[in-house]
Structure formats: structure tokens, C-alpha cells
Amino acid sequence: MSFLAEPPAAERRVEVDLDAVRHNIRHIADVVSPARVMAVVKADGYGHGARQVARAALESGAAWLGVAHIAEALDLREAGIEAPILAWLHTVDSDFGAAIRDGIDIGVSGWELDYVVAAARRQQRPARVQLKIDTGLGRNGCPPELWDTLIGRALEQQDAGLLRVVGVFSHLAVADEPDRHETDDQVRRFRAAIAVAEDAGVDVELRHLANTPGALSRPDTHFDLVRVGLGIYGLSPFHGQSSQALGLRPAMRFVTSVANCKEVPAGQGVSYGLSYRTTHPTTLALIPVGYADGVPRVATGAPVLVDGHQYPVVGRIAMDQLVIDLQTTGIAGTARSPLGHPAVLFGGGAGEPSADAWADASGSINYEIVTRISGRVPRTYLNDTSASADQ
Ligand SMILES: *Cc1c(COP(=O)(O)O)cnc(C)c1O
Numbered sequence: 001m002s003f004l005a006e007p008p009a010a011e012r013r014v015e016v017d018l019d020a021v022r023h024n025i026r027h028i029a030d031v032v033s034p035a036r037v038m039a040v041v042k043a044d045g046y047g048h049g050a051r052q053v054a055r056a057a058l059e060s061g062a063a064w065l066g067v068a069h070i071a072e073a074l075d076l077r078e079a080g081i082e083a084p085i086l087a088w089l090h091t092v093d094s095d096f097g098a099a100i101r102d103g104i105d106i107g108v109s110g111w112e113l114d115y116v117v118a119a120a121r122r123q124q125r126p127a128r129v130q131l132k133i134d135t136g137l138g139r140n141g142c143p144p145e146l147w148d149t150l151i152g153r154a155l156e157q158q159d160a161g162l163l164r165v166v167g168v169f170s171h172l173a174v175a176d177e178p179d180r181h182e183t184d185d186q187v188r189r190f191r192a193a194i195a196v197a198e199d200a201g202v203d204v205e206l207r208h209l210a211n212t213p214g215a216l217s218r219p220d221t222h223f224d225l226v227r228v229g230l231g232i233y234g235l236s237p238f239h240g241q242s243s244q245a246l247g248l249r250p251a252m253r254f255v256t257s258v259a260n261c262k263e264v265p266a267g268q269g270v271s272y273g274l275s276y277r278t279t280h281p282t283t284l285a286l287i288p289v290g291y292a293d294g295v296p297r298v299a300t301g302a303p304v305l306v307d308g309h310q311y312p313v314v315g316r317i318a319m320d321q322l323v324i325d326l327q328t329t330g331i332a333g334t335a336r337s338p339l340g341h342p343a344v345l346f347g348g349g350a351g352e353p354s355a356d357a358w359a360d361a362s363g364s365i366n367y368e369i370v371t372r373i374s375g376r377v378p379r380t381y382l383n384d385t386s387a388s389a390d391q
Contacts, residue, residue, distance in 0.1 A: 012256035022060035038064035040229035167206030175213035250348030271315030294373035302361035
């Protein structure tokens with residue numbers, strides 16, 4: 001006889017609802033149609049699991065996958081994913097040969113071109129290249145004054161059969177603030193760069209500029225394809241505007257259970273530094289996740305949902321644990337104790353705190369909250385219908 005009908009749930013876990021991802025992809029595809037959707041799954045799918053998210057996104061209408069690193073693209077190929085993939089952030093140590101071998105599009109801002117050409121020569125196969133113009137963000141991308149030179153060099157290698165220029169792209173800087181004029185400037189510079197490429201004889205099959213905020217707020221940034229990350233995970237890129245207001249469903253839920261519950265007197269100090277002291281007799285609940293799990297150490301005050309109520313984190317967040325003050329007495333050790341009950345740090349369900357609340361409490365953004373949950377926390381998947389639900 002077994003005491004356990006089924007294996008116990010992981011003590012702390014990130015649950016990723018792939019139906020939410022599918023819903024978000026369909027919603028965004030609707031909004032941007034006839035432009036198509038590139039699902040951005042860099043950084044292990046913003047912490048959600050790149051392989052699982054990629055499959056769900058492709059099932060529900062995404063046409064492309066986008067990643068920062070070639071290594072991230074190779075991992076998707078290794079998982080058997082054959083969709084078009086673009087990788088855009090390289091170093092001199094990037095494996096351009098493997099990218100060419102695996103049919104991965106390579107974003108090129110300048111110096112990469114020589115490396116890509118050398119790798120294509122070794123592979124005896126032309127590289128697929130997308131040229132990136134810096135329209136104002138000031139990170140990667142070819143400066144506008146060098147653009148026609150880069151186009152000329154790329155066309156020379158294309159004529160030599162070593163590469164094919166498939167697309168032209170750029171990245172937005174302030175689209176999360178839809179009224180800022182700099183986005184207008186970026187759109188103008190992007191159009192000019194495309195014109196230069198076309199006049200030089202490039203057959204520009206794919207033009208793309210928009211990220212999630214551009215896709216959701218600026219139709220003039222849509223072009224042929226939008227590169228959407230945050231939105232497919234169901235999070236809002238706009239401060240003060242919720243996922244729900246945008247028609248998106250948060251896909252990630254970070255849940256554990258109350259690990260201890262005890263009554264304390266007034267004046268009880270809580271956690272390292274004793275920066276919090278109870279003002280009256282109360283009950284403390286211990287939540288067994290901390291900064292080693294990716295909870296921001298500075299997020300004191302952020303909400304945790306227990307038994308239908310949200311309680312703020314009190315005192316310092318430690319490596320493995322944090323504390324909430326239940327502001328009540330007489331429940332520890334009774335049937336009303338929350339010991340063992342679910343504790344939700346954030347999720348998309350009714351009454352659950354949002355990743356945005358954790359972002360606000362830590363002076364950060366929801367992007368960082370979901371992406372930083374560490375490998376110590378296992379991911380589990382809801383609605384994983386993919387035939388190859390391996391990992
Ligand atoms: C990360 C990234 C995106 C996705 O941005 P979101 O705001 O998450 O949609 C798009 N393009 C590039 C170049 C990126 O680095």
C-alpha cells in the first residue's frame with residue numbers, strides 16, 4: 001500500500017501554462033496581421049523554457065524564432081525544431097560555422113561579416129544573413145554612415161556565392177513609452193536604410209523593427225515581421241497597463257508552500273539585520289525561496305499570496321527564504337494554520353500577485369523578474385501537448 005497516490009509536487013516550482021503562450025501568440029498575430037510573428041525565446045524563453053515555448057509558439061501561429069546567441073539557436077535545432085531562427089548577438093568566439101550548418105540566420109552589424117564569410121567558405125555553403133542597422137538604440141547595429149559600405153561588402157559576398165542577404169532589421173529604444181518622438185525618428189531611419197539596400201540591389205525579403213511594445217502600440221513599426229518576447233509570456237511592457245488590459249495571459253506562476261508558521265511577540269526582529277520588528281503579537285509565515293532561487297534580494301514589501309490574501313515580505317530576503325507577517329494571532333498549530341498551504345509569489349490567476357508587483361518592489365521590470373528565476377527552481381508545464389514533450 002502506498003501513502004502517496006501520485007508523486008508529490010515539487011516543493012518550489014515555476015509552472016508554465018503553454019495554453020497561455022498559445023493564446024498570447026494568437027492574440028498578437030491578430031493585432032499585427034498581415035505582419036508575421038517571430039517568437040523571441042532567448043534566455044531560455046525568458047526563464048519559461050525555450051524549447052517548450054518555441055514549440056507552443058510555432059503550433060499557434062508564430063512563423064519565426066528569435067534568440068540572442070547562436071548557441072541558443074543550436075539548442076533549438078538539437079531539440080528537432082526546424083522553423084526559421086535568427087540569432088543576433090555574437091562574439092569573435094561564436095560558432096558561425098555551426099549556425100550555417102544548421103540553417104540559422106545570422107544577424108550582422110559589421111565586423112561579423114568577415115567571420116561569417118570565412119565560415120561559409122569552410123562549410124562550402126552560403127550563410128543566410130540579416131543586416132542590422134542602428135536607428136538610434138546605440139547598441140548593436142551598423143551606424144547609418146557605414147550602412148552603404150556594409151551593404152556593398154555583403155552584396156560582393158553574395159555575388160561570390162558565400163551568403164544571401166535575407167533581411168534588414170533594427171531594434172527600438174523607447175517603444176514602451178508610445179508617445180516618445182524618438183520612435184518616429186527610428187522608423188524614418190529604418191525606411192531610409194531599406195531604401196539604400198534596395199537601391200543597391202538587395203532583394204529585402206524581410207524587414208523587421210518592432211519588439212513587444214512596438215507590436216502592441218505602433219502599427220507603423222510592424223513591417224513584415226514583429227520580434228515579440230515579453231508579450232508571448234503574457235506580460236505588459238507598458239508601465240501602469242496590466243497584462244489583462246492588453247488581452248494577454250501571464251504564462252508563469254511561481255509557487256511554493258508555507259514552510260513554517262509561528263506566533264511571535266511584539267518587538268520580534270525578523271531576518272538578517274533585524275530591519276523589521278513586529279509592532280504587536282503576530283504570526284509569521286516562512287516562505288522557502290530566496291535570492292538563490294532568483295527572488296530579488298531587494299524586494300522587501302513584495303506580495304505573497306497565502307490562503308486568498310496577499311501579505312508583504314517583511315525583513316531581508318535571504319538566500320533560501322523570506323518571511324511574511326500574517327498580521328493575526330491564534331492560528332499557529334491550529335487547523336487554521338497555513339503550514340503547507342500554497343504560497344504564490346506571482347502568477348496570472350485571480351487574486352495572484354503579478355510579476356509587475358515584484359518588479360515595482362525591486363526597482364526593476366517584469367522582464368527581469370521572470371528571467372532571473374534560477375535553475376534551482378524546476379519548471380513544470382501545463383497543457384504541453386507537443387508530441388516530443390521531452391524537456
Ligand atoms: C529581446 C529582443 C526582442 C524582444 O523584445 P520584447 O520587448 O521582449 O518583445 C526583440 N528584438 C531584439 C533585438 C531583442 O534583443
